[in-house]
Amino acid sequence: MEKYYHILTYGCQMNIHESEKIAGMLRTLGYRDTQNISNADIIVFNTCCIRDTAETKIIGNIGEIKRYKKKNNDLIVAVVGCMSQQKGAAENLREKFPFINIILGTDNLHELPQHIIQLEQDNKKYIKSVSLDPSAPISEEVPSYRTSGTNAWVNIMYGCDNFCTYCIVPYVRGRERSRAPMLILDEVKMLLDQGYKEITLLGQNVDSYSYENYDFAYILSQCAKIDGKFRLRFMTSHPKDFNTKIIDIIRSSDNICNNIHLPVQSGSNRILQLMNRKYTREYYLKLIDEIKTLPNVGITSDIMVGFPTETDQDFADTLDLVKAVRYSSAFTFVYSPRKGTTAAKMKQLPAEIKKERIQELVKLQNSITAQVSKEYLGTTQQVLVEDTNPRYENSVCGRTDSGRLVTFSGDKSLIGKFVDVKINKTRVASLFGEINV
Numbered sequence: 001m002e003k004y005y006h007i008l009t010y011g012c013q014m015n016i017h018e019s020e021k022i023a024g025m026l027r028t029l030g031y032r033d034t035q036n037i038s039n040a041d042i043i044v045f046n047t048c049c050i051r052d053t054a055e056t057k058i059i060g061n062i063g064e065i066k067r068y069k070k071k072n073n074d075l076i077v078a079v080v081g082c083m084s085q086q087k088g089a090a091e092n093l094r095e096k097f098p099f100i101n102i103i104l105g106t107d108n109l110h111e112l113p114q115h116i117i118q119l120e121q122d123n124k125k126y127i128k129s130v131s132l133d134p135s136a137p138i139s140e141e142v143p144s145y146r147t148s149g150t151n152a153w154v155n156i157m158y159g160c161d162n163f164c165t166y167c168i169v170p171y172v173r174g175r176e177r178s179r180a181p182m183l184i185l186d187e188v189k190m191l192l193d194q195g196y197k198e199i200t201l202l203g204q205n206v207d208s209y210s211y212e213n214y215d216f217a218y219i220l221s222q223c224a225k226i227d228g229k230f231r232l233r234f235m236t237s238h239p240k241d242f243n244t245k246i247i248d249i250i251r252s253s254d255n256i257c258n259n260i261h262l263p264v265q266s267g268s269n270r271i272l273q274l275m276n277r278k279y280t281r282e283y284y285l286k287l288i289d290e291i292k293t294l295p296n297v298g299i300t301s302d303i304m305v306g307f308p309t310e311t312d313q314d315f316a317d318t319l320d321l322v323k324a325v326r327y328s329s330a331f332t333f334v335y336s337p338r339k340g341t342t343a344a345k346m347k348q349l350p351a352e353i354k355k356e357r358i359q360e361l362v363k364l365q366n367s368i369t370a371q372v373s374k375e376y377l378g379t380t381q382q383v384l385v386e387d388t389n390p391r392y393e394n395s396v397c398g399r400t401d402s403g404r405l406v407t408f409s410g411d412k413s414l415i416g417k418f419v420d421v422k423i424n425k426t427r428v429a430s431l432f433g434e435i436n437v
């Protein structure tokens with residue numbers, strides 16, 4: 001009889017890629033994918049705890065599973081990822097939801113198959129395995145079942161040592177560990193051989209990649225040199241480590257996209273210092289000037305409002321920086337206190353102020369995004385076609401080198417192809433055009 005899995009994913013690209021690894025492991029056990037959760041024999045929650053909103057949503061979703069468990073007592077429910085890795089979280093989850101069968105942390109995801117086999121065979125109904133070993137070897141044996149279309153994600157490093165004072169990631173992902181260059185290059189080559197047209201190198205801070213004497217610039221240049229036409233992207237960069245050497249490699253390679261995600265978080269030096277970001281506004285803006293020497297570069301960011309003690313002036317500094325940089329687009333967040341972090345112990349701002357500030361920031365960035373979009377009008381962009389666009393009839397969509405999404409007429413035979421598209425319409429972040437023949 002067929003057995004089915006259903007995976008719910010909540011976090012960052014790294015978390016999404018880990019869901020591909022979870023799927024890979026479940027498939028080796030004979031499970032197949034189902035989109036219909038009520039048909040599932042195993043449901044996996046791959047969790048995130050970066051903000052309170054993520055956690056609240058996950059808790060709500062796990063609660064809804066109770067009724068499926070009532071119908072099918074053999075249903076296996078697993079909760080894995082960053083949320084279960086938090087201190088005391090496994091115990092709290094189990095108390096709240098006694099029907100959970102498996103709780104795994106971030107470093108021992110590869111144990112999932114052995115626990116499932118144990119559950120299938122024994123009467124034991126609960127297994128917890130959460131540990132954060134700072135020197136945990138990176139498990140290389142986990143097969144990925146990729147569902148990301150033309151793009152494939154490749155981990156280059158795990159963990160984070162930066163301890164930005166607002167952030168939970170260093171506590172749930174452990175210390176930085178970089179993969180060996182040969183393993184990364186072999187994986188990229190294999191994926192290109194399999195037909196993927198775009199590779200995204202992943203890490204919480206790719207610029208601090210370090211393996212023996214090899215740095216991120218080395219990895220980037222070696223990956224870019226691999227034969228064939230493809231695109232190379234990477235995320236996330238930290239301004240304190242991003243440098244001229246990396247910019248020069250991007251400039252000299254056709255394969256590396258001129259698209260840099262360089263989260264600033266705040267435009268106020270006082271707040272940046274309280275955040276432990278280790279750079280100033282002036283340093284960041286200088287870096288941006290250097291990045292802007294790359295032709296048609298798309299620069300994106302993560303920006304946060306409402307960090308403890310943020311004044312009207314601090315917030316005005318952020319708005320001012322956003323105007324100076326003119327990001328192609330930005331992820332904007334309301335600061336959310338995370339238990340155990342330094343900033344959570346500071347005096348918090350009222351919700352009302354945070355709300356006003358996020359609205360103002362979003363409004364400003366949207367208007368800049370719309371203006372930047374208009375600059376594409378009349379230009380011809382090379383687009384890698386990713387998918388059909390179900391919102392428009394007979395249309396496909398893909399990205400420019402700079403990372404902008406473009407929709408145009410075409411059919412699914414174009415997926416995975418590079419085409420030249422002339423941009424003739426824009427709507428905030430979206431570009432529209434027609435294929436140049």
Ligand code: SAH
Pocket residue numbers: 012050051166167168169203204205236237238263265302303304333334335336337338
């Ligand atoms: N390693 C990356 C991404 C980390 S998480 C980096 O350093 O940029 C992605 C984004 O979530 C962060 O850039 C930050 O803007 C936001 N974030 C992290 N912790 C947060 C918190 N406690 N509240 C609100 N946003 C947060």
Ligand code: SF4
Pocket residue numbers: 160161162163164167168169170204205238
């Ligand atoms: Fe969090 Fe800072 Fe590490 Fe990014 S660099 S994951 S924001 S601690």
Ligand code: F3S
Pocket residue numbers: 010011012013014015047048049050081082083168169172173
């Ligand atoms: Fe969330 Fe963990 Fe990523 S907390 S943002 S899934 S590293």
